[in-house]
Structure formats: C-alpha cells, structure tokens
Amino acid sequence: MIFRDSAPIRDGFGRALVEVATRRREVVALTADVSEPTRVHWFAEEFPNRFYQMGISENDMIGTAAGMALNGLIPFATTFAVFAASLAHQAIRLSVAYNEANVKIVCSHGGITVGGDGATHQAFEDLALMRLIPGMTVVCPCDANEAYDATIAIADYEGPVYMRVGRIASPIIDQGRSSFELGKARIVRTGDDVALLANGIMLVYALEAAELLEQEGVQARVINLHTLKPLDEDAVLSAARECAALVTVEEHSVLGGLRGAVAELLSARHPTPIEGVGVNDTFGEAGEPEEMLAKYGLTVNQILAAARRAVSRGGVVTEV
Amino acid sequence: MQHNKDELQNFAHQIRRDVIRMIRHAGSGHPGGALGAAELFAVLYGHAMKHDPGAPEDPHRDRLVLSNGHICAALYSALARTGYLPLEELGTLRQLGSRLPGHPSRTKLPAVIENSSGPLGQGVPVAKGIAQANLQLGFTGHIYCLVGDGEMHEGIVWESLLSAAQHRVGNLTLIVSYNNLQIDGRVSDIKDIQPLADKLRAFRWDVTEIDGHNIDAVAEALTNRHAKPDQPKAVIANTVMGKGVPFMENLAKWHGTCPTEDEATQALEAIGTVPAYQDFPIMEKAEA
Incomplete structure (x- = not known):
C-alpha cells in the first residue's frame, strides 16, 4: 500500500514506473509534451537517458515506441486518452498491435472527470477503441495503488497494453487480501442478489451503492473488472x-466498453439482462468533475436505481 | 568495400523478373513501384547492408524497414535471392496461408520482415524507434527506411523527420523512391512535395539526391553512413515507375495493376534473362 486515503490514479503509474525502471534497464518512456500531467516526469528526472520527449506528435511517438519494442526495449508511451486511442489509432493498430510490439500505452485524462477542458479532451470511447484491436490488453485501474500494481504487472507482461489512469484524486479502496493480477477480476464485496461490475473511478461509487442496497436487504456483489481485455469470463x-x-x-460510453464486453460474453454463454451505468452515446462538455458525473448519470443514485431495476427483473429476459 | 556493379545490376534485373512473375501468378499486386525500386533493393541486400541470412536475429544487423509496403514483391524477391526464403515460396505471394501477403507482415517472418506496413507513413517512426533502440542498447546496425514519394503526403512522416533530427538519430537513412507518380496521377499535380531536398535540409537532415537506377550512385549514397554521425540521412532516389518494362514506365496505371499473360511475357522479354540466376519455380495453383 503506497498510497493512503486518496490520490490521483496517475500518481500510482508514475511512481511504479520509476520502481520498475530501476529493476529493468530495458524500460524506457516517451511522452508527447505531457510529462507532468501523465506523471512520467518522475521517470524523466530519474532516468533522463531513457526518456524520450517526442513533442506534440502522438503518431510519431507510438510508431517510435513500436520500433523500440521491436528492438528489445520496453517502451511506456504516455499521453492523454483522446490523443492515443483516437488520434494515433492507426499507429497503435498497425505498428504496435499487428507487429506484436511490446509497447505499453498509458493515458491519463480518460473519461468524463477531465473537467473544464470540455468534450474535446474527454475520451468516452478509448477503452472500446482499444478493446477492438486484436492482441491488445486493456486495463483501467480503480485507484493509485492498483495503478501502481498494474504498472508493474504490465511491464512484466510481454505484449501490447493500453492502460487508462485518471486525472483527479480518487479514494483508495480497501480490496482486502486480493492481489492484482492481469486478467483476473477482484471480488471486492460478496453478495448474491445483484452483481455490480465496475472498474476505474466508478468502483468506489459501486461500493457505496452496495452499502446502501444492504440497508434495503439486497446483498450486492461488487466485482472490480480492472482488466477489460482479456475479460475474466x-x-x-x-x-x-x-x-x-x-x-x-x-x-466510459455504455457502448463498447465494460457493458459491451459483458454483454458480448453473456449473450453467447448465459443470456442475462444487464443494466448499464455509463455515459450515453454523446459527447461531453466543460464542467467540474463532480458536476459532470452528476449530469451524465455516473452517480451512486443511478447505480442504486439500476440495481433496483435489475433486481426487480430478477434475471428474466424481457423487452424494456 | 567496393561493389560489383554488374552483379548488382543483374540482381536488380532478377528482382524485376521475380516481381513480374510473382504478381502475374498472384493475379494482383503492385508492380510499378517495385520495378522502380529494383536497384535500391539490389544495392541494399547485395552490398550496402551488413546482414547474414544464417543469423537473421543478429542484433547488430543492418535493417531495412519498408514503409511503402505495397512494393513488397521486390522485398520478397531480394530476401529469397539472398537466402532468407526458399525461391519457390515467391510463388505464394498474396495466397491464403502464405508468409508473403500483399503487404508485409512482420509476425509471419520475424527478424526477416522488420515491420508490418501498408498504411503509408507509418514505417518512418518505426524505423526511427529501431534506430534509437540501437543507440540505447549499443547495437551497431544502420537502419534504412524506404518510402514512396506520394507517401511524403502523410503527416506522420514529417513528425518523424522532426524528431529524428531533434534526437540526432544518425544511424538512420531515409530513402525516398521519387517517381512522381501516385494512384491518381502525378505527385506534382496532386500535391507537390517539391522542393523536397530543401525541405529535408530545412528539417536538419543530411540530404543526397541521386539517380535511383544508377548502381554506382545508389551504392555510394547508401554506404555513406559514417559522415555526420549525429545527423539522420536522406537519399532522394529519382526513379521511374515501372522501370525496365517500357510499356509500364511512367504510367500511374501500373501502381496496382496485374499484367495479363501476354503483358507479363512482353515484360520478361524486355527485362531479359541472366543465366546466372535461375528463375524460381512457379507452382500451379491447386484446382478447386
């Protein structure tokens, strides 16, 4: 437990990168003019000769990282989620994934809590875009400690990875004795009446909703699906x-991300009604993170309402 | 080391013959640019690059990153003729299950194909990343990156040109096969890239401009790697699309058109045969 109480998820990444780079000299880092916002600046201070400032050139950064990986390095390429997943999608698809290059793409500023920068900088679709690429591992840790563990895990894993780390300070979650393992969900709370499947900053809201549901006599299981791909089926x-x-x-958008992944699996293997709490198919806007979460329906109350709807349907597949 | 001009010229002709036969057999492909780059491939694999088919994974090897992947028939031919592939495998171009798809795939031939390419411009930063990793890891190989002239329209190329100079990637040579043709016509009519040498110099690259079909000039340009060790190198190779096959020369149509049987025969006659190189056996496609 490196962090206590509350910390930006990106801090977990930045601290762990220094730790993993101390151990493994083939780790290098690149950024596209956002070293401090992505927290890769701590690495740059410790390992200036292994740090590559690429300027505002995300495509160049991703392609360069791919070439480095093909030659034995373990590059961590850092930028904001929109600038990697959307802007540099071709480079990620071709030069990283199709080449099977061992590149770790770590992006801050994913999701709606980017805040006042507005819709242009709010990636609601990054996880979906990355999920669609064959061979890509997609990770969305829930807090700074999990980001720390995930960073070490993805450095040790051989293959392309996309990891989203949040910008705002978020609470540290007690996940009991479960340890982080890529591709392995963490059961954060047990219960059999309803399952809340969450990742990223929304895990803490799901836990809060579970506490309130208990007061209604509903036992909610809370599952941390930090690895969106491969999904812990x-x-x-x-x-x-x-x-x-x-x-x-x-x-994230309710299209193509966690709800998408879960629905794709269950529709084939165990058809089950799924209530999805997430951003509907829309762009965002400028606003404080808490205001944005409220306006776009990412709240404890929305989770509660969704859980009640799910329980009342009782797993019966009906048209809604 | 002095090059053998006749041998390299024969190698280039052999690449041309292979390109025609492979594409004719496949029924589709991109002959024009491949024919136009035959001397470049012959000099790279026959002289300029330090490489060993017996030790393809040598970390100190020189490498070619083909960015304009559509001309891969010439690359496959050069690889087969230098011992990386069985000659008969050339007959599998673009077929299901082949290691030689219509655009190169690294994972099908790791360490032989250095990079998967096709979407244009993408190979330039990959080549630069390989070169920078060489510098980081102490590997001595030189990295060549071949691009087409129309490919210079892609923004990613210019991003990479900037950062290669900024990071002093001196172990990198960009080769531009400049035939002034792209699918829809002349590069100079569609979106002119002139004055290219001036642009590259302004981007702080060491620039040489040559006749891309002159073996001596190509050999000199591609072996001049130690001058200005902190500066990336660009070789603008003026080439002719379809070179060596008169009816294909300078016609954009031959970017991606497969010759008919008669055209292929005419093309092979125009290129001529060299007894030193046996043609690869073309396997008949299995009857459906």
Whole structure:
C-alpha cells in the first residue's frame, strides 16, 4: 500500500514506473509534451537517458515506441486518452498491435472527470477503441495503488497494453487480501442478489451503492473488472449464474466498453439482462468533475436505481 | 568495400523478373513501384547492408524497414535471392496461408520482415524507434527506411523527420523512391512535395539526391553512413515507375495493376534473362 486515503490514479503509474525502471534497464518512456500531467516526469528526472520527449506528435511517438519494442526495449508511451486511442489509432493498430510490439500505452485524462477542458479532451470511447484491436490488453485501474500494481504487472507482461489512469484524486479502496493480477477480476464485496461490475473511478461509487442496497436487504456483489481485455469470463459468468441481476458501471460510453464486453460474453454463454451505468452515446462538455458525473448519470443514485431495476427483473429476459 | 556493379545490376534485373512473375501468378499486386525500386533493393541486400541470412536475429544487423509496403514483391524477391526464403515460396505471394501477403507482415517472418506496413507513413517512426533502440542498447546496425514519394503526403512522416533530427538519430537513412507518380496521377499535380531536398535540409537532415537506377550512385549514397554521425540521412532516389518494362514506365496505371499473360511475357522479354540466376519455380495453383 503506497498510497493512503486518496490520490490521483496517475500518481500510482508514475511512481511504479520509476520502481520498475530501476529493476529493468530495458524500460524506457516517451511522452508527447505531457510529462507532468501523465506523471512520467518522475521517470524523466530519474532516468533522463531513457526518456524520450517526442513533442506534440502522438503518431510519431507510438510508431517510435513500436520500433523500440521491436528492438528489445520496453517502451511506456504516455499521453492523454483522446490523443492515443483516437488520434494515433492507426499507429497503435498497425505498428504496435499487428507487429506484436511490446509497447505499453498509458493515458491519463480518460473519461468524463477531465473537467473544464470540455468534450474535446474527454475520451468516452478509448477503452472500446482499444478493446477492438486484436492482441491488445486493456486495463483501467480503480485507484493509485492498483495503478501502481498494474504498472508493474504490465511491464512484466510481454505484449501490447493500453492502460487508462485518471486525472483527479480518487479514494483508495480497501480490496482486502486480493492481489492484482492481469486478467483476473477482484471480488471486492460478496453478495448474491445483484452483481455490480465496475472498474476505474466508478468502483468506489459501486461500493457505496452496495452499502446502501444492504440497508434495503439486497446483498450486492461488487466485482472490480480492472482488466477489460482479456475479460475474466469466469468471474462474469459466475456473477450471472449466482446473482441473476447485473449492473455494469463505467466512466466510459455504455457502448463498447465494460457493458459491451459483458454483454458480448453473456449473450453467447448465459443470456442475462444487464443494466448499464455509463455515459450515453454523446459527447461531453466543460464542467467540474463532480458536476459532470452528476449530469451524465455516473452517480451512486443511478447505480442504486439500476440495481433496483435489475433486481426487480430478477434475471428474466424481457423487452424494456 | 567496393561493389560489383554488374552483379548488382543483374540482381536488380532478377528482382524485376521475380516481381513480374510473382504478381502475374498472384493475379494482383503492385508492380510499378517495385520495378522502380529494383536497384535500391539490389544495392541494399547485395552490398550496402551488413546482414547474414544464417543469423537473421543478429542484433547488430543492418535493417531495412519498408514503409511503402505495397512494393513488397521486390522485398520478397531480394530476401529469397539472398537466402532468407526458399525461391519457390515467391510463388505464394498474396495466397491464403502464405508468409508473403500483399503487404508485409512482420509476425509471419520475424527478424526477416522488420515491420508490418501498408498504411503509408507509418514505417518512418518505426524505423526511427529501431534506430534509437540501437543507440540505447549499443547495437551497431544502420537502419534504412524506404518510402514512396506520394507517401511524403502523410503527416506522420514529417513528425518523424522532426524528431529524428531533434534526437540526432544518425544511424538512420531515409530513402525516398521519387517517381512522381501516385494512384491518381502525378505527385506534382496532386500535391507537390517539391522542393523536397530543401525541405529535408530545412528539417536538419543530411540530404543526397541521386539517380535511383544508377548502381554506382545508389551504392555510394547508401554506404555513406559514417559522415555526420549525429545527423539522420536522406537519399532522394529519382526513379521511374515501372522501370525496365517500357510499356509500364511512367504510367500511374501500373501502381496496382496485374499484367495479363501476354503483358507479363512482353515484360520478361524486355527485362531479359541472366543465366546466372535461375528463375524460381512457379507452382500451379491447386484446382478447386
């Protein structure tokens, strides 16, 4: 436990990168003019000879990182989520993923809590865009400690990875004795009436909703699906079988991200109604993070309402 | 080391023959640019690059990153003729299950194909990243990156040109095959890239301009790697699309058109045969 109480998720990445680079000299880092916002500046201070400032050139950065990886380095390429997942998608698809290059793309400023920068800088679709690329591992840690562990895990994993780390300070979550393992969901709370499947900053809201549901006599299982791809299918299928009412909770479009991944799996293996809490199919706007979460429906109350709807349907597939 | 001009010229002719036969056999492909770059491939694989088919993964090897992947028939031919592939494999171009798809795929031939390419411009930063990793890891190889002239329209190329100079990537040579043709016509009519040498110099590259079909000039330009060790190098190779096949020369149509059987025969006759190189066996496609 490096962080206590509350910290920006990106801090977990920045601190862990220094730690992993101390251990592994093939780790290098690149940024596209956002070293401080992505927290890669701590690495740059410690390892100036292994740090590559690429300027405002995300495509160049991703392609360069791919070439470095093809030659034995472990590059961490850092920028904001919109500038990697959207702007540099071709370079990620071709030069990283199709080449099977061992590049780690770590992006801050994903989701709606970017705040006042507005819609242009709010990536609601980055996780979906990355999920669609064959061979890509996609990670969205829930707090700074998990980002720390995830950074070390993805450095040790051989293959392309996209990881989203949030900008705002978010609470540190007690995940008990479960340890971070890529591709393995963490059961943060047990219960059999409804399962709340969440990742990123929304996990803490799901936990809060679960506490309130308990007061209503509803036992909610809360599952941290920090790895969106490969999805922990067993954890999701078990939840569907044992809880029969599911809610996905994500700081992302309800299309193609966590709800998408869960729906794709369950529609084939265990058809189950899914209530999705996330951003609807829309662009964002400028606003304080808390205002944005409220306006776009990413709240404890929305999770509660979704959970109640899911429970009332009782797992029965009906048209809604 | 002095090059053998006749041998390299024969190698280039052999690449041309292979390109025609491969594409004719495949039924589709991109002959024009491949024919136009034959001398570049012959000099790279026959002289300029330090490489060993017996040790393809040598970290100190020189490498070619082909960015304009559509001309890969010439690359496959050069690889086969230098011992990386069985000659008969050239007959599998663009077929299901082949290691030689219509655009190169690194994972099908790791360390032989250095980079997957096709979407234009993308190979330039990859080549630069390989070169920078060489500097970081102490590998001595020189990295060549081949691009087409129309490819210079892609923004990613110019991003990479800037950062290669900024990071003093001196172990990198960009080769521009400049035939002034792209799919829809002349580069100079569509979106002119002139004055290219001046642009590259303004981007702080060491620029040489040559006749891309003159073996001596190509050999000299591609082996001049130690001058200005902190500066990336660009070689503008003026080439002719379809070079060596008169009816294909300077016609944009041959960017991506497969010759008919008669045209292929005419093309092979125009290129001529060299007894030193046996043609690769073309396998008949299995009857459906």
